[in-house]
Amino acid sequence: MSQRNTPDALAPLVPAMTAWRRDIHAHPELGFEETRTAALVAAELRAAGIAVTEGIAGTGVVGTITGRPGNRSIGLRADMDALAMQEVTGADYASTVPGKMHACGHDGHTAMLLGAAKHLAANRDGFSGTVHLIFQPAEESLGGAMRMIEEGLFDRFPVDAVYGLHNLPGLPLGTIAVPKGPVLASSDTWEVVFTGRGSHGAKPHQGTDATLAAAQFITALHTIVSRDLDPLRTAVASVGHMAAGSARAPNVIPSEVHLAGTARALAAPERDLLERRIGEIAQGCAAMLNVACAYRYIRRLPPTVNHAAQAAIAHRAAVLGLGAENARDDHPPITAGEDFAEMLLARPGVYAWLGTGDPPHPDGQHHNPHFDFVDAALAHGAAWWCSVVEAELGQEAV
Template sequence: MKNLEKKIEELAAAIEKELIALRRDFHQNPELGFEEIETSRKVAAYLEKLGIEIKTGVGRTGVVGILQGDSPGPVIAFRADMDALPVTEKTGVEYASKIPGKMHACGHDGHTAILLATARVLSQLKSELKGTVKFIFQPAEEGPGGALPMIEDGVLTDPDVDAIFGLHLWPGFKVGEIGVGYGAIMAAPDQFTLKIRGRGGHGSAPHEAVDAITVAAQVINGLQHIISRQIAPTQPVVVTIGTIKGGYRHNIIADEVEMTGTVRTLSPAVRDEVPERMEEIIKGITSGFGADYELEYTKLYPPVINDQKMVDLVKEVANKVLGPDGVKIIKEPSMGGEDFSFYLEKVSGAFFRLGCSSGPETSYPLHHPKFNIDEKALLYGVKLFCNLAFSF
């Protein structure tokens, strides 16, 4: 295995400039969810040159590469998301986005480049590979979600995947570090739209109307009681009202208020409980004030729940690639969402964070218009994926 680790190190180092060039090309030409036509074309062409079997149009704009080793064995999958965000870039770098209003502000350009380089290294080690590797290039992680459409198109079958791994470039960790956690590490990011319907009237005669704005205020306060009084304090829950719209004029009592919000949970059981609690509270408050309501609750991505054995494997590999000091255990999960969770509902796997920060210029948070990475992080991602393939 030591000899193999050395080969991976040498092969990966030899293509570092190409790896960075790939990332910069994707960065300059960002495409939003399910619009990744050119990105998918480039990915497919690169894999084809490596002699890797490819499938295109998986989950609309997704691409899958299949590399069969010279010896039989298990099937491992790696996933990279390809989509950008509707953000105007403000980094000022020479390879900044060429598309106004679109930017790779979440590192997906790096994820795609890492997985392509992983495919190149592993294709050169095909004779030593015992099993099959699937390279999953997924659209629309930022929304509406590309993982589920790819699963529905059979990405985890033919051949059946035994384990899956994914990474996310993370400015909260330094280059040469990873963060990995057991169990739920990211939340289910569900959303809702709520309409409160009252009865309009003149501002001077509130007793003749049902004020949708004051009812909405009571509902907002009531919803926070779900967290503070109805869910166990050991269970993290977030209920956020993001927008509220209502009213016409300073002296008119509003007949309707519309609000939108998000609910974040880590437990599947609590996830099912929250909308029921919301309905009870909203119904009670609105009926008590003589108003009515309409609640539209949408479940998006499940929580990301890592498999214990797969986390142990990531730690074992990272200890060799990065050294013990480079492996950080995530003790507090993120309440952000990730549709990698859909894969983990079907097969064992782990999702981990790849450090990409080395100073102020690479420390901006995800989705920030100045988000950028230290490109030295890319090579670590390739080495981790390649060693995971052989270790699994």
């Protein structure tokens, strides 16, 4: 176990990381609005003597640290945005902005990468080559990763590999889990509109009932996973929105029913199956009940899939920095989505989990108003990032 990049070695930075994390938590900013957060990040990087580039994807920041002479470079990525939710934690540092909160731990991710940056900048003799610190805006469904890539992220800051880290409540505190292969699912949206002829609720024979088609569709939708999909594969199709008629006119059968939902898969064949079968089922239900159907499938995020070589390096980094007892390579995939997937399509790399133990509140999971990042994990996450640099660049020839 390396002594240079352990949680104990990062301990002197814990007060600063905690202060940054809580300050960001108290001042949450939504995607592409992270001006205050980005300014804090840029100022702290410059204070450590790190070269800073601002304004990528609007509010994105990249810090660059050069170690001993070397030809290789890697990227370390943290996300900065908050969610449009009302916080109820009651913490002293709770959100001061109504309707906005850090309910996914991006405040912790940003603070950990800042801590790692300070440590790496003070120990440049520990690696050869270049480390690019990527502070990304708008991870939460707004495409910040893709926008950074489109604006030349990896052209301006070339990397041989890129690494991301996300907190995970329920995983033992300080554990780093590096899944092999799929980590997270694709995240797509589908929309269906059934259009019939509205009628009086007492005279349904005078119209064609779009609500009945919608009801049949909702029931049939769930046969995709139970009957079309290999039982050993994974996919999800869920209805998240339904709108029809008026609560003030319950005696009217509406002419239109709007439905929308999400579709998730861990691999391309299952993703293709979902897109095809949702449309076929919608059209079939419409034809059966003599109504029209409009269908749209919107591909948003691809699956997040770790690259084998970098997964081995990331696991070795966890052993180096946190000890073998805190390193796992067997964590199962999760059907949430993450736009770091776009970076893994552009460059080899890894998305890892940082265990934060049991949440402070029983309901304090991601995207819950009770969520709060566990500060006790800050040193562990920062140490892993530094250990990744050691594992990737520590052996580079001078």
